[in-house]
Amino acid sequence: MSMLAEAPLKNAVPTDQELIDFVVREARLIDQQRFDEWLDMYADDAFYWMPLEWNQTDPRLTCSLMYEDKLLLSIRVERLKGARTFSQKPKSRCHHVLQTPQVDSRDTAANSYVTWTAMHYVETRLEEQTLYAAWATHHLSVENGRLKIKLKRVDLINCDAAFGNIQLFM
């Protein structure tokens, strides 16, 4: 199967392999900087969450590194294209190495599927190359025959460390 296009679901209920392929494709779209296609994998009411705290449960009254709805995510994507986005001159590049995603739960009645993926993420700009280790949790559901991300949660192993700029998406 080519990774270039999104494969439609074969049946109404996604198989484990389809969930896994979806998560892998998401990382690949980020690595290839195909951000518009990437954004399209998110439901309209989706959130992208990077907690600041180990085992954080509250994104509202506890600060996060990111807790962004689709509007904010699309602003980031637009910004990356901007002619005066100086922190992206030259541009950052990134690279994901995923462990095979594990399907943690499937609740067909609730249209809710959760995967858990251990990963290393490398971001580079100029001479700098920075390695981050994280776990990504994807909450997925089926909308009009397509899988969509409802929530992507990225837990950095050192979430509370003092970082320099993290410019792209993990």
Place this chain on the structure above:
Amino acid sequence: MTRYAGNAEALRALVREQEVHRDVYVSEEVFQLEMEHMFPNSWVYVGHDSQVPNPGDYFGTTIGTQPVLLVRHTDGKVHVLHNRCPHKGTRITSETCGNTGKFFRCPYHAWSFKTDGSLLAIPLKKGYENTGFEQSHAAPGMAPVRHVRNYRGFVFAKINDGGLDFEEFFGESLSSFDNMVDRSPAGQLKVAGGVLRYMHNCNWKMLVENQTDTCHPMVAHESSAGTVVEVWKKAPPGTRKPMAVEIIAPFMSPYEFFENMGIRIWDNGHGHTGVHHSIHSDYSAVPGYFEKMKAAYGEERAKAILDENRHNTVYFPNIMIKGPIQLLRHFKPIAANKTLVESWTFQLVDAPDMLLERTLMYNRLINAPTSIVGHDDLEMYERAQEGLHSNGNEWVNLQRLYSPDEAEQTNVAVNGTSEWPMRHQFRAWSKFMTVGM
């Protein structure tokens, strides 16, 4: 090679009326002298007393680069101790914060200390008999920072005996703390929501200066705030303005907005932007909040408190507060070209949660290492830190709206795009750098 140590003349020559020498940003020697003189001679922010609510609670931080501990003693008083064992120098606490119980115990040889620092016990005490131990540097225990002041919950400490006393040092500038605390119906703040930490490869003063730099937002933040404005324009008419847009869009306000908002200048490098209005002025009302303020203060006073819209208040040397959203940023020097930025947020005791929610959203949208607005600023600082190594010009220009008689004036409100606050910060820098030299 030392050029500046013990040479007050050379240090003073780094700061001219309208420009400063690049060595204030790039010289490691100047940085070391800041740690030896300027920080110990100043009242430096240590922490908020809500971080140590109970006896035995401690919080570790730095004054300049010196490690210190904020600790609540058994009598309820807050002490600041040098975080160093008098025996062999071991850092006493293993976590940044926690509760030590009735005493500190050094993890190396188990010397123990009361929570005011005084020596409690040494194992095998006999070994020190007849050695003159009582006269040693170790006998008093962990050295306290002698000058400590808790102002409405904000704890400051001064290491040296020289310099100014607390009231002289801060003067009228304390009104920004007053306003931030008064915004709580209970007149009380609590550290809440967690601390964002952001590493900057640049000199700490670049961050301090930037807090009153109102000529950069519409330029440097075109990438972030400008994009927000553009994307928001495409929303269908009648869509409710999201909190995030309310927060970021005002960064794109035109020059006139910043000129008219005004800057106030106080003594000793303190000052604030937003005399008349600020980027925080037009946030939507939070349901139920004004009613609580009215009940606590009466309508007129409640209005007066909330009408104050100070944008950034700089407290020399290295913090900034935002009263209207209860946020404090601490610019912690690590090296001439390295600074740790901590952004702390506060809850207004007895106010609706939505205020804290907004504060946290502001913090992660503007001050996080994952924030697009923060990226814009850091990029500029790091480019400056590199560019200053050019020998084409050794001076940094701070001339905007300079007037020759300004050094003698204090507590004045001026054009919001003036670089007077930066000039004033360097006047203070020069003064506290050379106290007693």
